[in-house]
Structures are given as structure tokens and as C-alpha cells.
Amino acid sequence: MRVIPLLLTAFVSLTNQAISQSKFAGKQPVLGVRSVQLLEQDGLKFKDLNRNGQLDKYEDWRLSAQERSRDLLTKMSLEQKVGFMLISTTRMKNDQSFGAAQSKEPITSDFNEEDLVASQNMFTRKPLPTPIMNAAGTTKAVTHYHLRHFILRANVSARTTAEWANKLQMLCESDGLGIPAIVASNPRNHITGAAAIGTSVGKTVFSAWPGELGLSAMRDLTLVREFADIARQEWAAVGLRKGYMYMADLATEPRWQRIEGTFGEDAQWTGQMMTEIVYGFQGKTLGPASVAVTTKHFPGGGAGLGGQDPHFEWGKKEVFPGGKFANNLIPFKAAIKAGTSAIMPYYSLPADTKYEPIAYAYNRAVIHDLLRTELGFTGIINSDTGPIEMMPWGAENLSIQERYKRTLEAGVNLYSGTADPANLLATVKSGMVDVKLIDDSVLRLLMEKFNLGLFENPYVDEDAAERLVGNAQFQARADLAHRKSIVLLRNEAQTLPLKPKTKVYFEAYAVKAGGAATAANSYTINDGKYPITFVATPDEADVIMIWLKPSAKSLFASDGSPIYLSLSKNSIDVAYINSLTAKKPTIVAINYSNPWVIDEIYQKDASSRIKGVLATFGTTPDALLDVVTGKFSPTGKMPFTTPLSEAAVQKQKEDVPGYEEGAGYALFNYKEGLTYKGGTTSLSASKP
Structure with a gap:
């Protein structure tokens, strides 16, 4: 084996062919590097991510994602594992997400290095009993807290996003074991009047499609798949590789304020929509050109009492007066069958079912027994933002560490809400939970990254991103x-x-x-x-x-x-x-x-x-x-x-x-709609 000089190689091209490939099948993949050396063995090249001058299993792209993940898991410290289990907001320079605007300067692709510690709920603006770190300075998040999962809220140009994403991956490559970042976002491709942090980014430079209800109203599953594939190409081009989307919730309670993000009231049709969405973003298997989908909000959040939402204490109860709990599961079953990479439980607690009245993230019977065992979901269970510190419905009397214990034992793998791993780390070090739960979570999270090809090339072509995103x-x-x-x-x-x-x-x-x-x-x-x-x-x-x-x-x-x-x-x-x-x-x-x-x-x-x-x-x-x-x-x-x-x-x-x-x-009525006699659909031109 020999070490060859540092190279900045070409970027992975985002092609429909690439999305279908979940493994490299022994063929040399394109390697994107900025600071580590390349190793050569048997005429093939590999990244020396931990800088030890030898080829470790996790660096060997010829091996399966599972084998590589297990090897890397043995090399991670407990601190690295715990940091790996958090996903938090990350900000560009001058991006004031979650905070009052401090600067009139435009957002740039540099890092925001300021910590954002809030004493109030980021959504409800109500005081918190204990302050929460909503976001950490980027360098600190990566090098001190060992975070590698991030949520991007900023709405900027394609080039700015791509430049920032490359800088973030450069930072991750230079730190420790060289584990790349994965960046998630809420939807960015829809016309909506209700854009807000945590729901939709709103109007962006990406191609602008109808709202989710509009996609459903088309009754055209082929075009839905095409939408998801186009959005995938745009997202991947700028370095967004994970979607906090789409909602498999049903619009059965007409007063619910999140109906705009659903595909409507029919469970079977929503299941068909979710199938096309997952296949369009991920492909039939998760691969180097995929965008990983996080289907939400399990087991369905559309039946809140009086239409209220569980971001708030008065909306915490989900009720089933019609006995339709099982109906809510149909779209999730479809998403699971299609291979959705992650599923997000909602804040709600079931009020009148056989299940314990505690929020779904804490509810082992719902998360472990139903989702994992009965429905057979093997991917990542990603909490919604803040069930530990902000919306712990049914668990209000538990301490923070007890809340982590309950949710870990229920099956949560990735926590959204805070950038500071101290409380989760303390929970694990106290012996309150079996460390096997931590290892199981980290293994699932690592496998997603390996399947996405991020260890081989997390970088994007900034010029290509500018040309591709929102093109005619x-x-x-x-x-x-x-x-x-x-x-x-x-x-x-x-x-x-x-x-x-x-x-x-x-x-x-x-x-x-x-x-x-x-x-x-x-x-x-x-x-x-x-x-x-x-x-x-x-x-x-x-x-x-x-x-x-x-x-x-x-x-x-x-x-x-x-x-x-x-x-x-x-x-x-x-x-x-x-x-x-x-x-x-x-x-x-x-x-x-x-x-x-x-x-x-x-x-x-x-x-x-x-x-x-x-x-x-x-x-x-x-x-x-x-x-x-x-x-x-x-x-x-x-x-x-x-x-x-x-x-x-x-x-x-x-x-x-x-x-x-x-x-x-x-x-x-549902599915009602007229047309014109002798009308035309003249805009249905051939696909590009």
C-alpha cells in the first residue's frame, strides 16, 4: 500500500443511474477529498479518514455499509457516539434562525460561530424551565460536541448553499475520524402561504411546485415521482441529503393547522403518494445520489382534539372517536415498504386507545412494539424537535435524564432540539440505560451515511449547482x-x-x-x-x-x-x-x-x-x-x-x-372535480 499525494477529485455526478446504485460493486468510486491523504491498494484508491496511514474497514468502500459501520462504531468514543445522536439547527454567517435579527448584512456561506441558547420555547415563545441550546457555533458543534447531523433553515442562493455545505464537509473531514455531515431541511419546492421554521422554507431558488395538497389533487402518480426526482437532483446538487419530509399524516380533522402539508384525507391514496415520494427522492434503494426521506409524523398527527396541534400543551391529545387509529398507519406502511430512511414520531399522546397516554417519542408500545416489531421498520427513528425539553407531554414530571431514558428505551435513535449533548451523555454515563441502545442508534445512523456515499464524496460542484437548481x-x-x-x-x-x-x-x-x-x-x-x-x-x-x-x-x-x-x-x-x-x-x-x-x-x-x-x-x-x-x-x-x-x-x-x-x-366531496368538454392539456409537453 502506498500513500499518494492529496488530490481534489471530480465530483459525483447526479444521474438517475447513480441513484439506483446502493453499493459500489467493486468499481472505483469518485473520491472527494480536501485534507486527508489517499491510500492506494491493488490499484484502487481509498480515503485515509483517520490519518493512520493504513486502510481501515470503514474506509474500504468495497465492504458493505453494515460491515463498515460496525468497524467505525468500535473506533468512536462515547462522547462521539452521543454527539452523533443529535441533529440541530446550523446557521450560516448572519443567519438569525430562531433568534432576533442582529445583523443587516446578507447571509454568506461562512459559518455562524455563535451559540444560541434560548430560555423560551423556540416555537411557542413560552419560558422554559431550563435553557436549551438551539444551535451551537458551527466549528464548536463539529469539533467539541461531535455533531454530524444538521438542519439548515436558511433560504439563500444555490451557490451560497453549496459553498457552505462544502465548507462544512471540509471541517468534518479534518476532525477526528473524518465522519462527514448530513444536512437536512424542511420542504423547499412548494408555493405556500404558511412558511415557518419547522414546516416549510417557502419560496426558494428551487423549482416551485404546487403545495403538497396540490400534488395530491393532480391524481398523477407519474408526475409526483418526477417531482420528487427533480427535487432530489436540486437538493443533492447543493449538499442537502436529508429531507424532513413528507407528511404521511391524514387530513381527517379539517381544523388542524398543518393540513396544507398533507396529501389529503384518504389513507390509501396518501400511501400511494408516499410511495412515489420515497422512490423519487431515494430510489429503490438508498444510494450515492439519493436524498434520504424522513416520513412524519408517526403514527399520524391529523386527529388532534379540536384540531389543536401538539406543539402546545392544549393540543397534546390525539383522539380517535371513530376508532380509526389503524387507518392512520396505512401511509406509513407504504413508506416503510418503499424504504423510507427515517420516521419521525409526533409530540401527541394517544388519549383514548389501548396505548399509554404519553407522547409517542416516549411510547415504547407505539415506537418499539408497533413501528419496529409489528410494522418491521429497520431505519432511523428521529424525534421531532424538542420532545425532551419543550413538549414532553405525559412525561412532564420526569427529569431530563429520565426523559432521555424513556425515549431511548422506546426506540428513538436521533434527537432533534438541542445542540448540546451534555444531558444525553450524563444519562448514559449514569448507567441509567444500556449502552447497547446507544450503539444500536449510532449503527443505524452510520449505515445511512455509508449508503448515501458520503464517506466517499460529500462535496458538491458549486458551478453545477447554480446551473441545475431551478432550471427552465x-x-x-x-x-x-x-x-x-x-x-x-x-x-x-x-x-x-x-x-x-x-x-x-x-x-x-x-x-x-x-x-x-x-x-x-x-x-x-x-x-x-x-x-x-x-x-x-x-x-x-x-x-x-x-x-x-x-x-x-x-x-x-x-x-x-x-x-x-x-x-x-x-x-x-x-x-x-x-x-x-x-x-x-x-x-x-x-x-x-x-x-x-x-x-x-x-x-x-x-x-x-x-x-x-x-x-x-x-x-x-x-x-x-x-x-x-x-x-x-x-x-x-x-x-x-x-x-x-x-x-x-x-x-x-x-x-x-x-x-x-x-x-x-x-x-x-373528496375526489370531486369537473373538466371541460373537448378541453386540452396542451402544456403536457414531453419530459426533459
């Missing part, structure tokens, strides 16, 4: 998805598509919850794209078109008060809307981030000037206009049932899908 071909496919996601629900007298030369007053109406009313966002310039004419006032119009975007109080502004779905309770001036619809025949489009109740403006079977109703789920004005003018014939179907009235909302059962709620519940 990717966005063209997303544009098709936008049009396919729109649902036509009512079309009285065949008013749609609008006839050529129709004079249209088009207003997009959106007011943030609690915000002041804003000037109408009306469209007056056609630019020759459509055969209709936009006019400046309703009085000039032949047809009025209103795009309503109801806005509930944000999830993290929750105060425990009852949740309502009527438009007037969700930032819509009903009197103003009714004054418009009284003037002229009207088309109403509604952006459904929840199953809104629209009886204040539209009565089923009642005579009305509202001639057409459409549903959107996070889309663009151009997509909507293409549908209403007939450039694209609508094909979408509703991903959930919408209630007929507020009274129907209050009477429904939290765990029961709307299509099973019985007569008198629905205004628009």
Missing part, C-alpha cells in the same frame, strides 16, 4: 403540475372556459390573519397571453373573478382558542366579497390550505351570481388563468372533503375522513 426544464414540469393541481368544482351554464373578448375584473384577495386590509391586487395587463380583456373595475366587467386566499392564525401563534373554518374567521371580508358577487356573474377560486367553509358567500343549491368555483392549493396566477380561459382543461380532484357549514365542522370526528362523515356533511 425543471420549472416547465412544475408549471404543468400547477395546472393539473387546479380543481373545477362548479360550472353553472358552462360559464367556463371564459369566451374570447370577455371583459374580466380579476382580483386576488389575500389578507394575513391579524393584518390590516390591503389594497386589492387586481390584474389589468394581459400581455397578449389570454383571449380575454382585463378591466380595472368591477363595473366595466362582463365577469368578475375573485381568487380568495383565506388565512388562519399561524400555527405558532396558536393560543388554544377554538378553531373555525368559516371565511369571516379567516381573514376574508365577507361583506366585501358579497358586494362584488352581487354586481356581475362571478367566478370564485379559493386557495384551500384547510377545508374552508364557504357558506357565507356560496350556498349549495341556492341561486347565486357565482357561476364557477375552483380550488387551488398553492399555485400561480398564470396557472389559474390558463384554466379559466381554456388554455388548459382542468383535471384536478379534491384531496379532501369540504364541510357544508361550521356546525358540520364542530360535529365531525377528528379521525374520520370527510367522505365517511355521512349525509349533510359535504359541500364538495
